[in-house]
Amino acid sequence: MKNIEDLIQKAVELQSNGLVTGQIADELNVSRETVTWLLTRSKKGVTAPAPKDISVNWSSIGKSATRLHYISLALCDMVLETLEKTNAEVDVVVGVAASGIPLASMMANELGADFALYHSRKGQDVVQPGHKGTISRNFGTVAGKNCVIVDDVITTGSTTMEVIEQLREMGAKPIVVVVLVDKKGADTIANVPIQSLVRIVRVD
Numbered sequence: 524m525k526n527i528e529d530l531i532q533k534a535v536e537l538q539s540n541g542l543v544t545g546q547i548a549d550e551l552n553v554s555r556e557t558v559t560w561l562l563t564r565s566k567k568g569v570t571a572p573a574p575k576d577i578s579v580n581w582s583s584i585g586k587s588a589t590r591l592h593y594i595s596l597a598l599c600d601m602v603l604e605t606l607e608k609t610n611a612e613v614d615v616v617v618g619v620a621a622s623g624i625p626l627a628s629m630m631a632n633e634l635g636a637d638f639a640l641y642h643s644r645k646g647q648d649v650v651q652p653g654h655k656g657t658i659s660r661n662f663g664t665v666a667g668k669n670c671v672i673v674d675d676v677i678t679t680g681s682t683t684m685e686v687i688e689q690l691r692e693m694g695a696k697p698i699v700v701v702v703l704v705d706k707k708g709a710d711t712i713a714n715v716p717i718q719s720l721v722r723i724v725r726v727d
């Protein structure tokens with residue numbers, strides 16, 4: 524997507540394919556508020572002030588396993604930098620489904636750690652109060668282990684917060700979160716350091 528018109532067109536297309544606001548927000552890596560604005564803006568004569576948001580499209584990386592590999596090496600380097608400061612060792616790399624999976628898997632291989640897969644609450648078909656995210660039984664376990672959490676984008680930080688809390692409940696120790704893009708620009712979430720290739724900081 525090159526400009527706002529492309530973004531509007533994509534949002535309308537996704538809506539006509541049956542996706543709801545939250546799903547469109549996740550596809551475009553923008554907030555729900557922005558999706559509402561994009562869909563409203565698509566209607567003739569409707570103008571409302573644009574929300575402050577940034578759309579992230581990292582498909583130029585995601586479409587190529589080679590590029591994902593190189594990026595995963597860069598993320599590993601950032602993890603090692605953090606671990607040096609804390610003298611910790613990584614046992615498991617936890618990929619947040621879906622977009623964190625390919626990077627986390629490659630990183631686990633590089634770091635000689637196990638790979639685990641986390642399904643967040645919002646990935647569930649129907650989210651009921653009290654529902655929790657889960658670690659997939661097909662991959663590594665986390666109890667008693669030092670975990671690196673990997674995702675593509677932090678927007679509001681709610682998914683990252685959820686993963687950290689869930690891992691702690693499972694007896695794991697989250698030691699660092701690594702993402703491609705941090706739109707929240709936080710140093711830490713729930714006392715866990717955030718490392719990102721690109722960090723968005725607003726100046727207005």
Ligand SMILES: O=P(O)(O)OC[C@H]1O[C@H](OP(=O)(O)OP(=O)(O)O)[C@H](O)[C@@H]1O
Nearest residue numbers: 549620621622676677678679680681682
């Ligand atoms: O900081 P937040 O506001 O919580 O948003 C960020 C999360 O949203 C997307 O996940 P999604 O569940 O849509 O899965 P995806 O990886 O398939 O896009 C993204 O991959 C992050 O996990």
